[in-house]
Amino acid sequence: MNKGMLANMYPPSLFKSTISLTVSELTRYLRQLMESDEILQNVWVQGEISNLSRPASGHIYFTLKDSGASLRCVVWRSSAARLKISPQDGMGIEAHGNINLYESAGQYQLNIDTLRPKGEGALHQEFMRLKILLEEEGLFDNDRKRPIPGSIKRIGIVTSPTGAALQDMLNTLKRRNPMLEVFLAGTAVQGDGAPDGLVNAIQILNQIVNPDLILVARGGGSIEDLWAFNDERVVRAIVASQAPVITGIGHETDFTLSDFAADLRAPTPTAAAELATSVTMDEMKDQLEHASSMLESAVNDMLGIKRNETVDCTTRLQYCSPSRRIQNSWQGLDTMTRRMLATQRHRLALEATRLEGVKEHLSSLNPMDVLKRGYSIVTRDLDNGLITRTEQVSAGDKLSVRVKNGTFPVQAQSQDQERS
Amino acid sequence: MNKKSEPIDVDKLTYEEAFSELIALVEALESDEHPLDETMILFERGQALSHRCSTLLDSAELKVQQLSGKNLVDLDVD
Numbered sequence: 001m002n003k004g005m006l007a008n009m010y011p012p013s014l015f016k017s018t019i020s021l022t023v024s025e026l027t028r029y030l031r032q033l034m035e036s037d038e039i040l041q042n043v044w045v046q047g048e049i050s051n052l053s054r055p056a057s058g059h060i061y062f063t064l065k066d067s068g069a070s071l072r073c074v075v076w077r078s079s080a081a082r083l084k085i086s087p088q089d090g091m092g093i094e095a096h097g098n099i100n101l102y103e104s105a106g107q108y109q110l111n112i113d114t115l116r117p118k119g120e121g122a123l124h125q126e127f128m129r130l131k132i133l134l135e136e137e138g139l140f141d142n143d144r145k146r147p148i149p150g151s152i153k154r155i156g157i158v159t160s161p162t163g164a165a166l167q168d169m170l171n172t173l174k175r176r177n178p179m180l181e182v183f184l185a186g187t188a189v190q191g192d193g194a195p196d197g198l199v200n201a202i203q204i205l206n207q208i209v210n211p212d213l214i215l216v217a218r219g220g221g222s223i224e225d226l227w228a229f230n231d232e233r234v235v236r237a238i239v240a241s242q243a244p245v246i247t248g249i250g251h252e253t254d255f256t257l258s259d260f261a262a263d264l265r266a267p268t269p270t271a272a273a274e275l276a277t278s279v280t281m282d283e284m285k286d287q288l289e290h291a292s293s294m295l296e297s298a299v300n301d302m303l304g305i306k307r308n309e310t311v312d313c314t315t316r317l318q319y320c321s322p323s324r325r326i327q328n329s330w331q332g333l334d335t336m337t338r339r340m341l342a343t344q345r346h347r348l349a350l351e352a353t354r355l356e357g358v359k360e361h362l363s364s365l366n367p368m369d370v371l372k373r374g375y376s377i378v379t380r381d382l383d384n385g386l387i388t389r390t391e392q393v394s395a396g397d398k399l400s401v402r403v404k405n406g407t408f409p410v411q412a413q414s415q416d417q418e419r420s
Numbered sequence: 421m422n423k424k425s426e427p428i429d430v431d432k433l434t435y436e437e438a439f440s441e442l443i444a445l446v447e448a449l450e451s452d453e454h455p456l457d458e459t460m461i462l463f464e465r466g467q468a469l470s471h472r473c474s475t476l477l478d479s480a481e482l483k484v485q486q487l488s489g490k491n492l493v494d495l496d497v498d
Contacts, residue, residue, distance in 0.1 A: 153436060161486065170484065178480040179435060184495060185487045201487075208490055284435075285477055291442050292470040298449035299463045306456055 024103070031101035034108065040099040045071065045110060046118050049091045062087060064095060064110070072102075072109035079113045092118035120223055127230055131257055134232070139239050140260040146244040148264050151279050152212035154181045156205035156243060158198060161186030165219040165248070165269035172273035176280040183209040189218040194228030199237040206242045213276055214241055216258060217248040217269035229256035238262055248272025377402040381409070430468045435476045442469040 021029070034040050047064035054060050058077035063070050073095060075083065087093065096114040101107070134140060155173070159166050161184060173180055185205045187197030198216070205214055216238065218226065228234060229249050238245045238261045247262040248269040259265040266272035318324065363369075371377065378387040381398045393399070397412040430438065445466045449459060484495040 151436070153434075170482065174482040178482045179476065180482060182482060182484040183487060183492070184484060204487060204490065208487060208492070281477060281480065284439075285474075288439065288442075288470065288473045288477065291439070291446060292467075294446045295442065295449065295463065295466040295470065298446050299459065299466075302449060302459055 023106075027101060027103045027106060030108075031103060034099050034101055037099075042096075042098065043110075044094055044096050044121060046092070046094040046121075047071065049087050049089055049093060052087060052089045060087060062089075064093070072107050073097075073112055074109055075112045075115070083115050085115055085117060087115060094118055094121055117222065117224065123223060123227065127257070130230065130232060131260070134235055134257060134261070139235060144239070145263045148244055148246065148275065148278065149212050152180065152276065154183065154209060154211040154213075155276055156183045156185060156209055156211035156214040157217065158185050158187060158201040158205065158214060159217045159269070160189045163189070163219055165217050168219075168268075168270045169215060169217060169248075169273040172270050173277060176274065176277040177284075179281060179284075180277070183211055188228075190221065190225045190228055195231035195233050198228060198231075198234045202234075202237040202241050202245075211243050214243045214245045215248060215269070215272045215276055216245055216262065217272050218250065219269060220251045220254070223254075226250050226254055226256055229258040232257075234258055235261045246272045246275055371402065371404045374404070378410075427465060430465070430472045433469070433472060435473055438469045438472045438476070442466055442473065445469065 045064060047066045047070075049062045050065055050070075052060070052062040058080060060075040060080050062073050064073050065071065075087075085091075085093070094116050095110060095112045096116075097110050097112040099108055099110055102109055138144060157166065157169060159169070166184070170182065173182060183205060185201035187201040188194045189198065202214060202216065205211060216229075218229065226249060229247075235257045238247070238258055244263040245261075246264045246266055247256070247259045248266040248271055249256050249259060250268075252267040255265075264275055266275050379385060379400050379402070380387060380392070381400055385392070387393055387399065393412045395412050395414045399410050399412060400407050401410050428437075433441070445462055448454065449462055449466070454462065485492040486495045487493075
């Protein structure tokens with residue numbers, strides 16, 4: 001294709017002739033060659049910075065070199081503003097960009113758009129490899145993670161004893177819940193000994209202190225500074241910890257494998273301390289106040305109920321009291337007395353009426369009344385017996401005849417005359 | 421709360437112990453299953469527990485210990 005382009009510019013007949021290319025023509029050809037190469041247009045190069053210059057234009061120029069070669073590099077002002085690290089002479093870096101040709105100097109150069117510390121690419125690869133490995137093993141599974149206890153008493157901290165992170169965490173804990181007991185397991189958090197130190201700190205906290213929760217934390221730093229937290233041993237120690245672990249490593253944007261393994265990941269050490277104290281002392285004071293008022297109202301309610309019960313029972317008691325029964329008895333007695341008197345009166349009246357009747361009846365039976373009508377009563381003088389039949393009378397018996405206005409004597413004659 | 425055993429001296433309880441006993445006690449009082457004289461004892465203990473909790477909250481000071489090997493050493497923080 002490039003040959004074709006050149007062939008178009010210069011017809012074959014001419015090209016084969018002795019006519020030479022100008023320097024510009026050759027250089028332009030080389031430039032086009034470079035700019036159409038995919039590898040050269042998107043390449044990472046690593047080396048050491050030298051001959052760095054920063055002219056007032058804002059562009060940055062330096063040479064990247066290793067033991068065998070050197071490469072001119074330029075960072076244009078627009079890219080320079082976005083660099084995450086500031087290049088310095090002697091610094092080992094990895095640079096990304098495209099190769100082009102600076103025609104007037106006849107020099108090819110790397111136009112850089114991204115810089116990172118040397119080795120970071122390899123670290124990233126290692127990070128990804130390990131992440132996939134541990135992920136497949138299930139160490140980062142959410143269902144493996146333990147809940148963070150809401151109310152804690154003993155908290156372990158794994159961090160550098162001299163770092164600002166420790167002070168940040170202690171200040172936060174002190175502010176939010178000064179009732180906590182804090183156990184610091186100090187360790188190096190970067191460098192060769194850091195992974196072993198971190199593992200040991202986590203293990204010994206679990207063994208000796210048995211805290212409710214462990215914070216594993218470190219302040220911000222470069223990816224190399226945080227690298228210990230990507231160590232497989234540290235990840236496994238976090239997984240194996242009996243106490244739940246909250247990590248607060250680096251800044252918001254930093255994610256380490258320890259973060260993935262932790263039961264909870266906080267963006268910073270301070271945030272980790274805040275998440276650890278989800279129940280603050282102010283909230284505990286509120287809870288206590290609530291419980292105290294519950295206590296008061298429970299007793300008041302109960303006393304109220306008891307008081308009502310007492311009143312109720314008193315009423316019932318009074319109802320059952322002897323005095324009431326006596327009252328009742330009095331009342332019963334009075335009633336009975338009244339009834340008795342009434343009955344008696346009734347009875348007397350009844351008797352009186354009956355007496356009157358009998359008297360009338362009696363008077364109707366008065367033999368004297370018969371005499372008034374002309375009848376008479378005959379008695380024998382001898383025995384005063386009443387004569388009602390003829391056989392009772394013998395001749396010569398002296399008799400008395402009683403008539404209306406008196407009595408007169410008679411003597412019986414012979415009976416034969418009478419009987420015939 | 422166990423009625424049978426002698427209750428522990430309130431001043432010896434931790435905040436958590438005192439607070440959870442206070443809650444249990446409120447629930448016991450609310451259930452109204454205790455004789456009156458007993459509830460008054462419960463109430464007085466509840467007040468003592470509440471006071472204990474307040475005291476502990478008010479006097480709380482972050483206690484920091486550092487692991488030195490397998491030993492714990494007090495650490496002064498400020």
